[in-house]
Amino acid sequence: MPISLDQLSELAESAVKPEKSKKRNFTQSVEVFIKLTGVDVSKSGIKINELLELPEPGSDAELAKILVISSGPLGTEARRLEIPVLSREDLEKLAGNKKEIRKLANQYEYFVAEAPLMPLVGRVMGQILGPRDKMPIAVPPTGSIAPIVERLRKSVRIRMKAQPVVSCKIGNESMKAEELARNLQKVISVVESKLPNGEKNIDYVLVKTSMGQPTKLKLKSTR
Incomplete structure (x- = not known):
């Protein structure tokens, strides 16, 4: 039973x-x-x-650490929600810097990226995020990040x-x-x-x- x-x-x-x-x-x-x-x-x-x-x-849901990768409206909305944002320029600077990428992978539980940036994310961060099951959730550039953040914080x-x-x-x-x-x-x-x-x-x-x-x-x- x-x-x-x-x-x-x-x-x-x-x-x-x-x-x-x-x-x-x-x-x-x-x-x-x-x-x-x-x-x-x-x-x-x-x-x-x-x-x-x-x-x-629970009360620690609000503490879930999320990083948004965006250079458009998605990033603007994320900042309004007080969520850290990694711009395309920041992402490109990370290329080859495994130490810094590992630091981000350890610091954040979830990653969200605007869909057009996913190929670049894969090239720059995929080798480290992939094995940790932390590859970003892709969101259309004009989509809203708020419902995704709410769901991730409960997950x-x-x-x-x-x-x-x-x-x-x-x-x-x-x-x-x-x-x-x-x-x-x-x-x-x-x-x-x-x-x-x-x-x-x-x-x-x-x-x-x-x-x-x-x-x-x-x-x-x-x-």
Whole structure:
């Protein structure tokens, strides 16, 4: 049977308790790790790598770091929204400067670029942004960036790499357990939809704060 919202709330609440997560001088993220079973990642062809809009983005959604690459109206709108902008001239100056490009890749979670600049972005930054799944979202020069920014600020990237584990952030320790649980439920639902046998391919769900001890829920006990 599916994991109930109450079970997920208990899991999230346990992960942020003092005995599991000592108080730090910063607000810690809350992360989930979903261990799969009965799936051979190298042979199954299953790929999990997508942006997911969370039902409860939390207070840190406004802190999502976004960089807009534009020399037109898109950039003007971004500046009005107080979002950093990289102009075409700035982009051209980055050519060959891998150190600076890596710095930007580490500094920003999401990149948005006006569509005509995408070929140049690919040549200058693609080698570094591509492997990190941070290639920009392309937007028509006359399009609006506001709805894209709003969506990105509510989103997380869920992914599975070489190991049968899917991970992502589901919020922060200041959020209510019920809010974290709703985000967790959404993530699990999306992961299940990608698996051949749905929840039967999930071994356990582990939740922890950035620097805390993990709390685990073994799924076979819920079936």
